[in-house]
Amino acid sequence: MERKQFELGDVVQMKKPHPCGTNAWKVIRMGMDIRIKCTGCDHSVMIPRLEFERKLKKILSRAGEDPQS
Ligand SMILES: [Zn+2]
Numbered sequence: 001m002e003r004k005q006f007e008l009g010d011v012v013q014m015k016k017p018h019p020c021g022t023n024a025w026k027v028i029r030m031g032m033d034i035r036i037k038c039t040g041c042d043h044s045v046m047i048p049r050l051e052f053e054r055k056l057k058k059i060l061s062r063a064g065e066d067p068q069s
Pocket of ligand 1: 018019020021022038039040041042043
């Protein structure tokens with residue numbers, strides 16, 4: 001299985017959407033634990049890195065990419 005690469009500021013999709021109906025989370029803190037913020041309601045959660053990698057479905061947008069270009 002391919003290891004998913006993610007960086008601070010990336011917007012990711014998880015296997016389960018947030019109860020608010022949004023399934024786009026922004027990575028706002030990296031470390032032993034990852035903090036992600038729901039882009040729909042601004043609720044943030046901290047989860048262990050391994051658990052985050054398991055629940056991560058895909059990367060929606062990269063922090064380094066300029067959507068205007
Ligand atoms: Zn939400």
